[in-house]
Amino acid sequence: MPSFDIVSEVDKHQLTNAVDQVNRTVTNRFDFKGVDAEVEMSDFSLIVRAEADIQVDQMVDMLRSALVKCDIDPLAMDVGEAEQSGKQVKTTITLKNGLDKELSKKIVKLIKDEKLKVQAAIQGEQVRVTGKKRDDLQQVIALLRAKALEQPLQFNNFRD
Template sequence: MPSFDIVSEVDKHQLTNAVDQVNRTVANRFDFKGVDAEVEMSGFDLTVRAEADIQVTQMVDMLRSALIKCDIDPLAMDVGEEEQSGKQVKVQITLKNGLEKELSKKIVKIVKEEKLKVQASIQGDQVRVTGKKRDDLQKVIAMLRNRELDQPLQFENFRD
């Protein structure tokens, strides 16, 4: 029986490349000369530090464009509030990795509302969709791509 998995994953290697690219850009830009500014990474949590809030905003925009170049959807970014601590301004950014339970339930509900002959089940941090016809599964993929969800989705393990 044909099936596929709906996941939301961020490639750790590509994320590291994007962060390194932003740090190199900051080191070479004229308006950041002599400024203590960098993007730190620990897991899927990023910290953007700089001396002024406008610089932090520029670095977040640079990070967003670097993520796009590394094939990571910027919807995965969850940007926190700016925090002033001494001379530094910090912003915490969390990258969403894996489907949360609420989003998984929402996806299952959306698939069931379409009344296609497919079944969707939650399996950990992914949703598996199975059906008898390949065309029905492709309709589900097309329908979910057109929906505005809070997180980027990938469709993996398409099997006949």
């Protein structure tokens, strides 16, 4: 029976590449000369540090464009508020990795409301969709791509 998994994952290697690219850009840009500014990464959270609010905002925009170049959807970013600490301004960015229970339930409800001949089951941080026909599964993928959800989705492990 054909099936596939709906997941929301961020490739850590591509994320590291994007952060390195932003840090290189900051060291080379004229408006950041002599400014102590950088992006630090730990697991799936990033800390953007600079000396002014506007510089932090510019660095977040640079990070967004670097993520797009590295095939990571910027919807995965959850940007926190900028906070002053000493001479520097910091903001924390968390990247959404994995589906939480509420979003999984919402996805299952969307699939069931369409009355397609498929079954959707929540399995941890992913949703498995099974059906008798490959075409039904492709309709589910098209349905979820058309919906504007708050998190980017990937469809993998497609078995026939």
